[in-house]
Amino acid sequence: MKQITGGVTAAKGYKAAATAAGIKYQDRTDMAMVYSEVPATVAGTFTTNVFKAAPVIWDRNIVKKTGKAQAVVVNSGIANACTGEEGDLYCQKTADAAAEALGISADAVLLGSTGVIGMQLPVDKMQAGAKKLATLLDDSIEAGSAAAQAIMTTDTHKKEIAYELTIGGKTVTIGGMAKGSGMIHPNMCTMLAYVTTDAAISHEMLQKALSQIVVDTFNMISVDGDTSTNDTLLVLANGMAGNTEIVAEGSDYDQFYEALNAICTFLAKEMAADGEGATKLVESIVEGADTKENARILAKSVVCSSLTKAAMYGCDANWGRELCALGYSGVQFDPMKVEMYFKSGDTTMLIFKDGAGVDYSEEEAAKLLANDHVQIISKMNMGTESATAWGCDLTYDYVKINADYRS
Amino acid sequence: MKQITGGVTAAKGYKAAATAAGIKYQDRTDMAMVYSEVPATVAGTFTTNVFKAAPVIWDRNIVKKTGKAQAVVVNSGIANACTGEEGDLYCQKTADAAAEALGISADAVLLGSTGVIGMQLPVDKMQAGAKKLATLLDDSIEAGSAAAQAIMTTDTHKKEIAYELTIGGKTVTIGGMAKGSGMIHPNMCTMLAYVTTDAAISHEMLQKALSQIVVDTFNMISVDGDTSTNDTLLVLANGMAGNTEIVAEGSDYDQFYEALNAICTFLAKEMAADGEGATKLVESIVEGADTKENARILAKSVVCSSLTKAAMYGCDANWGRELCALGYSGVQFDPMKVEMYFKSGDTTMLIFKDGAGVDYSEEEAAKLLANDHVQIISKMNMGTESATAWGCDLTYDYVKINADYRS
Numbered sequence: 001m002k003q004i005t006g007g008v009t010a011a012k013g014y015k016a017a018a019t020a021a022g023i024k025y026q027d028r029t030d031m032a033m034v035y036s037e038v039p040a041t042v043a044g045t046f047t048t049n050v051f052k053a054a055p056v057i058w059d060r061n062i063v064k065k066t067g068k069a070q071a072v073v074v075n076s077g078i079a080n081a082c083t084g085e086e087g088d089l090y091c092q093k094t095a096d097a098a099a100e101a102l103g104i105s106a107d108a109v110l111l112g113s114t115g116v117i118g119m120q121l122p123v124d125k126m127q128a129g130a131k132k133l134a135t136l137l138d139d140s141i142e143a144g145s146a147a148a149q150a151i152m153t154t155d156t157h158k159k160e161i162a163y164e165l166t167i168g169g170k171t172v173t174i175g176g177m178a179k180g181s182g183m184i185h186p187n188m189c190t191m192l193a194y195v196t197t198d199a200a201i202s203h204e205m206l207q208k209a210l211s212q213i214v215v216d217t218f219n220m221i222s223v224d225g226d227t228s229t230n231d232t233l234l235v236l237a238n239g240m241a242g243n244t245e246i247v248a249e250g251s252d253y254d255q256f257y258e259a260l261n262a263i264c265t266f267l268a269k270e271m272a273a274d275g276e277g278a279t280k281l282v283e284s285i286v287e288g289a290d291t292k293e294n295a296r297i298l299a300k301s302v303v304c305s306s307l308t309k310a311a312m313y314g315c316d317a318n319w320g321r322e323l324c325a326l327g328y329s330g331v332q333f334d335p336m337k338v339e340m341y342f343k344s345g346d347t348t349m350l351i352f353k354d355g356a357g358v359d360y361s362e363e364e365a366a367k368l369l370a371n372d373h374v375q376i377i378s379k380m381n382m383g384t385e386s387a388t389a390w391g392c393d394l395t396y397d398y399v400k401i402n403a404d405y406r407s
Numbered sequence: 408m409k410q411i412t413g414g415v416t417a418a419k420g421y422k423a424a425a426t427a428a429g430i431k432y433q434d435r436t437d438m439a440m441v442y443s444e445v446p447a448t449v450a451g452t453f454t455t456n457v458f459k460a461a462p463v464i465w466d467r468n469i470v471k472k473t474g475k476a477q478a479v480v481v482n483s484g485i486a487n488a489c490t491g492e493e494g495d496l497y498c499q500k501t502a503d504a505a506a507e508a509l510g511i512s513a514d515a516v517l518l519g520s521t522g523v524i525g526m527q528l529p530v531d532k533m534q535a536g537a538k539k540l541a542t543l544l545d546d547s548i549e550a551g552s553a554a555a556q557a558i559m560t561t562d563t564h565k566k567e568i569a570y571e572l573t574i575g576g577k578t579v580t581i582g583g584m585a586k587g588s589g590m591i592h593p594n595m596c597t598m599l600a601y602v603t604t605d606a607a608i609s610h611e612m613l614q615k616a617l618s619q620i621v622v623d624t625f626n627m628i629s630v631d632g633d634t635s636t637n638d639t640l641l642v643l644a645n646g647m648a649g650n651t652e653i654v655a656e657g658s659d660y661d662q663f664y665e666a667l668n669a670i671c672t673f674l675a676k677e678m679a680a681d682g683e684g685a686t687k688l689v690e691s692i693v694e695g696a697d698t699k700e701n702a703r704i705l706a707k708s709v710v711c712s713s714l715t716k717a718a719m720y721g722c723d724a725n726w727g728r729e730l731c732a733l734g735y736s737g738v739q740f741d742p743m744k745v746e747m748y749f750k751s752g753d754t755t756m757l758i759f760k761d762g763a764g765v766d767y768s769e770e771e772a773a774k775l776l777a778n779d780h781v782q783i784i785s786k787m788n789m790g791t792e793s794a795t796a797w798g799c800d801l802t803y804d805y806v807k808i809n810a811d812y813r814s
Contacts, residue, residue, distance in 0.1 A: 051734035051742050082730055082742075084763030117727020118764045183714055183731065224713040225632065226728070227735035306631040306713070307590055307809055314810030320524020321633070323489050324590065327458035328634035335458050335489075356491030357525045396803050402714055403721030 007160025009144030010175035017136035018150035021129030024077030032147035033133035047231035053081035067203035101134035184223035200239035223275035272390035277397030295387035301329035303391025317365035414567025416551030417582035424543035425557035428536030431484030439554035454638035460488035474610035508541035591630035607646035630682035679797035684804030702794035708736035710798025724772035
């Protein structure tokens with residue numbers, strides 16, 4: 001398995017396009033399309049929020065009913081969430097417009113929206129945008145990047161990645177794109193992430209892989225603790241690599257799983273590192289927990305702590321806050337057994353052991369915490385399970401961005 | 408029942424004092440004592456954090472074993488949490504010093520600490536402070552206020568209140584003090600809150616009342632989602648009012664309960680309103696939930712949402728965030744039945760109904776949200792249960808305070 005250039009257009013048979021449809025932003029692209037030359041098997045995971053955005057309900061129906069799709073149409077600026085029946089109607093109209101332009105059925109068109117909750121989409125602009133996008137489709141790397149750029153909201157850079165691997169003697173490619181960067185605390189999935197592959201794999205095995213992978217990737221990141229109404233992760237597999245279809249577990253499935261896991265891990269970490277206002281990626285690694293689920297809960301509790309996040313911004317080794325977050329996570333453990341380390345690059349510092357802080361250099365700790373990727377390692381010494389969660393620091397800019405998001 | 412001036416010294420037989428012991432701060436009082444002339448029945452609730460501060464463990468033992476105490480010694484600046492065996496030893500030494508000076512037993516001395524986690528207390532200064540405090544004890548209102556002032560950390564003002572009521576023909580007084588204002592997301596209790604009363608009430612009934620009341624008062628506030636290692640709420644009842652001891656439910660108990668509930672509600676709201684960096688109190692009222700527990704979860708989810716809190720700071724009626732927080736709370740409900748209102752003073756605005764936003768004036772909403780006390784009312788229309796949670800906005804100052812808390 002090797003990383004290659006590109007994103008959603010890296011795999012065989014995929015095209016993409018972006019356009020400035022004027023949905024809400026006036027000075028940038030805000031609508032994207034991803035298209036597969038042939039119908040693709042599709043798997044997805046979606047937000048668990050009771051208020052599910054209209055496009056989430058639309059996509060979920062397609063994934064459940066047919067498990068096949070050929071196009072994805074995404075807009076940024078307006079989330080089409082909490083928009084009532086009008087919002088559902090606008091999904092239908094957008095899918096109809098895309099389907100007509102592409103010569104496919106509307107129920108082969110997946111939809112995604114991200115932005116302000118509660119506003120209605122300008123449906124005429126959505127329809128015009130969908131038609132325009134159909135004429136701009138291109139299989140170049142650049143077209144995939146343009147799509148990754150168009151779906152951003154407060155993100156500071158696009159997020160895409162691709163891998164190439166061999167399955168049953170055939171070259172298989174898998175690539176993806178995603179966007180953050182606020183209202184990020186995925187529960188079953190993340191804001192918007194799209195993965196395309198030319199692998200041949202059954203709907204059941206694709207959904208199985210995705211549902212397992214999401215637990216340790218997108219579900220382990222948090223920017224602000226707010227689980228969005230629009231979280232959507234979709235994987236399209238069009239089979240154009242020509243490998244024997246993966247219909248059961250085995251080495252082919254394992255290889256595909258590894259690549260999909262690498263894609264999802266990368267995109268999830270990127271989303272955490274580019275959290276609204278963030279200056280650094282904070283990685284919480286828990287080792288030696290008694291169960292896997294407890295390891296996940298402990299790791300996530302640390303990256304979700306507002307006080308930890310503010311201290312990380314200030315490069316303050318105020319380790320009591322990280323311990324405090326372990327302590328209120330709901331997981332039971334022996335506080336006397338816990339060891340905590342701060343790590344960045346090749347530097348590791350022991351901070352806490354035997355129920356009390358150890359003698360360490362505050363100056364060196366502050367220097368370590370000033371890096372843009374900081375690891376907090378908690379050894380629980382209660383068992384053998386581990387987990388990793390990713391978050392970011394809490395900064396003035398997070399407040400600034402979210403105090404006047406709509407203006 | 409009527410509100411009167413004062414706090415912990417309002418009830419008969421209580422004295423208090425404050426001193427600048429130089430624990431960590433150099434320019435302010437940082438140690439307080441509350442003393443009852445006669446042994447008082449004591450009830451308490453404490454943090455559920457696995458890392459319990461040494462004074463929490465100390466107090467819990469006293470409440471469980473004897474249910475009696477005569478003095479409380481509290482310091483600010485250092486939390487004596489995550490301090491190992493040394494921290495436990497310093498509790499013993501502080502209690503010993505206070506006990507000797509007061510001529511009582513060390514197991515009648517309750518302790519409280521708040522401040523930085525992980526630092527060791529300067530035990531000589533604690534001992535000297537405890538001895539000094541014993542000589543300064545005074546039953547004046549001012550002495551109670553001085554104690555409320557000394558226990559503050561990042562609080563901007565002291566929090567105290569007192570009520571007077573009649574039980575069985577006798578005048579009973581109940582007063583309390585508390586401090587916030589960061590690491591506030593109490594689970595079974597809050598940072599530090601102390602209530603004194605001259606009522607005669609058994610340990611069982613006092614603990615029963617307190618344990619019920621915390622669920623809808625201190626456990627319903629959140630400043631930053633971080634449940635402290637030091638949360639302690641103690642009530643001392645010395646019986647000096649001369650009422651027939653309350654040993655069972657009935658009208659005497661109900662009256663006492665009402666007063667204790669009013670004290671705890673006031674102190675909890677004060678703590679939320681004075682959250683670190685806060686500019687306003689945000690009150691989330693949920694009505695028509697199917698169960699009481701679900702009403703509490705829904706109400707609290709709204710005040711805990713970082714995005715809601717940032718929008719409140721910006722006076723932005725970005726109501727999708729409040730709905731989103733209801734939606735990810737874990738409680739199931741019908742999103743089409745929800746109605747949401749913003750309220751402040753006499754102005755109430757309907758914002759959301761029938762699954763979509765209603766036509767309201769953004770200008771009027773922004774004006775409403777600019778007040779220092781804002782209510783978000785969510786009518787679930789799923790049943791008849793209601794609950795209220797209190798929080799505050801998320802501001803630049805919260806980040807500033809917590810990015811360099813230790814410096």
